Amino acid sequence: MEDLRIKHVSLELSENQESHRTQGFSSAKLLVVRRGAPFRVSLQLQGRAFNPQTDGLVVRVLLGKLYVTMPVTFSQSGSPSSWRAYISPEGLDPQRLSVFLQAPASAPVGAFRLLLYVLTQSSRRGYKAGRFVLLCNPWCPEDSVFIPFEDQRQEYVQSDSGLLYMGTAMNIVSRPWSFDQYEPEVLEACLSLLQVSPPHMKNSRRDYLQRSNPVYISRVVSAMINSEDDRGVLKGRWSGDFQQGMHPSTWSGSGDILVQWARSGFSPVKYGQCWVFAAVMCTVMRVLGIPCRVVTNFNSAHDTNGNLVIEEFYSETGKKLHHSTDSIWNFHVWVECWMSRADLGAGMEGWQVLDPTPQERSKGVFCCGPAPVRAIRDRRIDLPFDVPFVFAEVNAAVQTVIVRQGQALSFSTDSQRVGVLICTKAVGFPRPQNLTADYKHNKSPNSTLRSRCSSVSEDVSPRTDASHGVSVSLTLDKAPVAGEPVLFAVTVTNTEAVAKVMKEHLDAQAKEYDSSPFDSFWEAHSLIKLAPLEVKALHHQIDPALCEGVAGECLVNLAVVLEDVRTQERVLAFEEFNITSPQLSIQIAGGDSLTPHTKHAAAISFFNPFSVPVSGELTITGAGLIQGKVKYSMSALRPGGRVQQQITFRPNMLGAKMLQASLALSNNTIIRGFKMVSVNDA
Template sequence: MQRADLEIGENLERHRTEGFGHAKALVVRRGAPFRVSLPMKARPFDARTDTLRVKVMLGPLYVTMPVTSFSPNNVSSRWGAFMDPEALDPNKPSVYIHAPPSASVGRYSFKVLVSDRRKPRFLFSGKFILLCNSWCSADSAYIPFEDQREEYIQNDSCLLFMGTATNVVSRPWSMDQFEPDVLEACLNLLNVSPQHQHNKRTDYLCRNNPVYISRVVSAMINCEDDRGVLKGNWSGDYSGGIHPSMWTGSGDILRSWAQSGYRPVKYGQCWVFAAVMCTVMRVLGIPCRVVTNFNSAHDTNGNLVIEEFYNEMGKKLKSTKDSIWNFHVWVECWMTRRDLGGGMDGWQVLDPTPQHRSRGVFCCGPAPVKAIKERRVDLLYDVPFVYAEVNADVHTLVVSQGRVVSRNVDTERVGPLVSTKAVGSPRMDNVTGDYKKIKSPFSTLSSNMSSRSERSTLRQGTAKMAAVLTLDETPVAGAVIRFTLKVINRQPVAKMLKVHLNAQCKEYNDSPADTFWEDHSVVQLGPSEAKVLKQQILPGQYEDVVGDDLVNLAAVLEDMATHERLLAFEEFNVAAPELLIKIEEEDNVTVNREQSASVTFTNPFSHPVSGVLSVSGAGLLQGHANFRMFPLRPGGSGDQRITFVPTMKGTKMLQASLSLSNKSTVRGFKMVSVRPL
């Protein structure tokens, strides 16, 4: 048996898989032919007497077919093989193998038999990896615009959006789908899945459908029910693993998982789960993007109501099983939904974070975005759960001595902004309108939390006073946090009010920790009078508790005569400083030529800091370059020069992260345009 020539260069270019050139097998896409050549060393091929048959195998599945002459009708919905008689080289004849647009994804092998009754038979063999084809209109993963195919299949970098709806933070992430060993890890993920281990034949047959593939991947990214990739951890104790915020790309995670014998990598949180799933789906050829839902509701009992509790001093209390995450990250995959009939094709929500069981397994989706907007809770999969994440009502209650003394209802707080990275640009794209019927412009919905509190109070119809809590400016690390509390007496009689202010540090997905700043005062208001109270929190009061975390700031007003209480609150993030990256000769970055760059950090904090700088970039650097940054005084700057050698053309992301001694992390990125030689 001889090896067929897989014509690697030609096939990779034709199938837009050049990034997988390092793979151990030819990588092609279904719905398009690829060419293999047969080196006839013993004798020339005789088209008059020789016949050829091809056998293609995927695990226990196989198909055999004769090699026919080329014609336009050869490209069909079935497996086929053909030759072009007009371009026949008798010493090295070529065979084109056509995988139908509905073929299953996976590792294939093939054999080509050359036979003639009067002459010796020859057998050639080879291997290839078959992926979905978003460029083929008959493929159920087809997406009709070239710029979207480049973004959602080929782009090996991304921005993840975090923070709050009023102060969105972009975090760079390296998708790494073309980095060494990542393709193999993604294919192994399918083979390690319970579906494959239970019935290999059925699993292989079902891998023709992105709906099936996406559900398998969604479950396998977390390890709750299987030998999945990531172990989730929100406890605050990350010993024995890596803090979720330290990951910068998918490649390290997927390689670590595969090299460990498929033991879960520690640790992940929602954006890590989503970003790794996005990598896997792009590798498999299914268009995928990372999506962030701000103020995302986790409605455990399905009643579309989330309850939050404060005490009379303004301290937010530990939540019930229901909760609101300041942001939650999932993915959308583009696919045809033949299982749902017409009208539900397009973007589908999938969520690999283990917070919801779907048919008994920790996975979520694919739920059509169109179905979420239309509240089609009768459709597969998990539409009610995702609908609640963007549409639940919030009941905010103040309790005193075990009794509820104030209640607000807010129908607009959940899901005010759903966002993703824009096509071809490092900016945010607002896709909220795809998920819900927007009652008012986004700028009104998210202008500030306090205006929402005032609207909620007025809707109750019994309020005798109002409060508006607003930040004077976007909080920035190292600067004073200034805010304003406007107190309004809505009655024609004077009032004496107790004002309790409370600030707590909180993680994006949890109830706040203990109070780190508070203020208590008494305010006298004349009839129908409004007063503006100015307050500030100094850097030294918050720097030790706010890194990647957020702040819950609340005010409780108590009428000293009636003991009526009113709550106003704001949850916000403090904008972190950024690393500045400069590329030398930025317009002349070329494949395989050494390039220099510098990374600069200026310390905005009120105390000296030191840390470790890590620089990486898919297609630019192999692995990570690490440097120790020595202590910088407040206001001081440090500069680190780095070199890199690009290995791939196109637009690449060079990213840097600085882990500081105060446990916060500073990040930066630079898009680099790499020219071919």
């Protein structure tokens, strides 16, 4: 009689990935499953029938040179901390067996090989059954990344698009981003990131074993997103020439970056800045099954000497000077990942800060975190990893100094400016959610902010300086918009019962979000007479033509110095703000609810608010909606003109999706727009 053999093995790709919520990865042609949950492997037999009394099956799973061997049983019971393989007695078919495999919720993540052995009384035959990828499982209560809310699992693991927040706290800019975790080659690139990391190259066995722990995984990924110490994904650049790569502002999604990095043989992609580093890390963590969200800290301190004080210097006429190694970034972007912290004890589980932007070394490597958000709020600077550094980013005090010829003329200290607003995208809605109270005590726990780009946080108030009987404040009339004058008021209060004559010095400088300003592009000077105890409001405006070069990604540092003519004493007030660019309008014919594999039409339109004609290139993307990118050229559009572009597309994935468009103009401004749609079965 012919002996028992396996004719065919099916990893039941569609069924398993649906039950493990990994359907989007099917384009990778790999079985992708999550630890802590069973998946089914079908065996078609040939020869004689399977006899459970005399025949046996053994499963071996291999991760690199590590392996686990387990007999296939007829009982689902077993230790939750061990690999299990079993056949359900109800479905026993002598010619076709369904074997269920289940990795423990603490198994390491990675790409496994699967071997099957058929044991009979006369032989032992082995079969290569294929490969599968094992990810963390936020749906499994025993997994250390378990997050107990389905809407958060959908947002922080499954969603392949989102919003990054930039600009300033008083004028938040919503930046669309495609995380692209289901796009071709992205899963493989994320797995390669672990394989080419220094810990893996140094000791692969130890690395594989430690990949069971999201704390370890997150530190490896944080280090590998930047390329300072390794074959990391992105090279950072914050100034100078970007011609050898892409300016960070031009990226709109993670997929292009990760695929380019993998295809190049792991050469760093040029160039990234904080929001790019953070968004790419968010993609990698979501691919690996670790809940992740992108977080923006407005007025983020970089305290290089650890004294929790940031010094800023101004000239006697209000020009900001570059005299300190400390700095305040108008915004800084990092990620939070959700995980338990058995290494730290009770109370430190939940959201953890991780920052892949290379700022300072952590245990000798450019990475940061995971630092528990609760530890930051409670100033637990005794805890790893990097809690003191993140604490300073949200809590440092700012000392402002007016100087002349190296001599300090006045000082003022602000303990509220740093970390004025910390936010992320709200679950299920395209608007920011305020997280400030999670990081800082005595902060308003507002759950959300207004969603328009011109939204103003209720936590933000104008800074006022008072000295020697005179106080001054500077306030914008409204959030500045491209094509309109910047309107602001300087309010001067004489707190003494004597008349005063003051010199008013106004200065505006363009600046990058993370650096000191450039040269002034606008100045004004005047003489002011104040009666005893008088309050005087001085209204000013900056012509929109002067501001066109700083619309979009750049910001403005606007300062006023009041000088007492008699005593030469000075007071300073300032505001840093962004000028909101126009947005592209996207309209979907028939509404925002779409049917898969059906042609849909959209119209993208742009109004030119600038004082000169502009031309450019329109790029349209949408993970799950459009294959690749669609590009159109836009000829010169006169000031005040409007142009519209029609497109058609066929969605190929279900769920909430983002259609986004960007228009790169000839004046180096990038105009963006996005539309959230829902793709559902008919």
